[in-house]
Amino acid sequence: MKAQSSPLLHSLQDLKLFQRELSQRRQLAEEEAARKAAAARAADQERRLFELSVGAITPLPAHDRATQHRVRPMPEPLQREADERLVMQQALSDDFDVESLLETDDSLSFRRPEISDEVLRKLRRGHWSLQAQLDLHGLRRDQAREALGSFVQDCARRGLRCVRVVHGKGNGSPGREPILKAKVRRWLVQKQQVLAFVQARASDGGSGALMVLLQQAD
Numbered sequence: 022m023k024a025q026s027s028p029l030l031h032s033l034q035d036l037k038l039f040q041r042e043l044s045q046r047r048q049l050a051e052e053e054a055a056r057k058a059a060a061a062r063a064a065d066q067e068r069r070l071f072e073l074s075v076g077a078i079t080p081l082p083a084h085d086r087a088t089q090h091r092v093r094p095m096p097e098p099l100q101r102e103a104d105e106r107l108v109m110q111q112a113l114s115d116d117f118d119v120e121s122l123l124e125t126d127d128s129l130s131f132r133r134p135e136i137s138d139e140v141l142r143k144l145r146r147g148h149w150s151l152q153a154q155l156d157l158h159g160l161r162r163d164q165a166r167e168a169l170g171s172f173v174q175d176c177a178r179r180g181l182r183c184v185r186v187v188h189g190k191g192n193g194s195p196g197r198e199p200i201l202k203a204k205v206r207r208w209l210v211q212k213q214q215v216l217a218f219v220q221a222r223a224s225d226g227g228s229g230a231l232m233v234l235l236q237q238a239d
Contacts (some may be wrong), residue, residue, distance in 0.1 A: 149183035177214035
């Protein structure tokens with residue numbers, strides 16, 4: 022028959038367990054305090070060593086400190102621009118039959134069906150102020166096509182109404198033929214933003230340039 026433990030024995034065992042746990046906690050706290058003290062002493066030694074190396078240090082007043090605000094640059098839509106260039110290169114064809122769309126006058130002007138003859142006459146007389154210009158002198162065919170597509174796209178995005186495209190008279194080309202003259206007309210007809218164009222007046226470039234009427238953004 023087993024002897025029963027007395028309540029006093031249980032109380033003594035619980036007290037010993039509590040004292041042991043309390044001692045372990047005290048030891049951990051002392052070790053943590055010792056670690057922090059050692060770290061503080063090391064930091065103080067480094068600070069003193071720095072002061073001995075550079076001399077006395079005077080903190081700057083808070084109101085004299087310059088506050089720098091770093092402005093993050095705007096992200097550049099490189100992929101979108103590359104896609105737009107590719108679309109323009111593919112959209113503007115050199116084989117587009119433009120002759121049937123041109124007016125049969127000496128200047129080979131162009132207007133879309135919804136544009137009246139009066140609008141074309143106003144464009145020819147310089148009714149609208151010139152707002153931008155693109156000079157294609159010295160560019161190769163592919164360069165000129167890309168430049169023209171980007172120019173029209175940008176002007177339409179900015180809401181410009183009347184612009185000039187200088188393609189040259191061909192004086193510096195082999196055979197003195199204006200290589201870009203016909204191509205520029207062919208490319209412009211293919212741009213939906215172009216409502217009409219006419220040969221520029223003599224004071225605006227004559228046969229070496231076109232005055233272009235663009236569709237205004239809604």
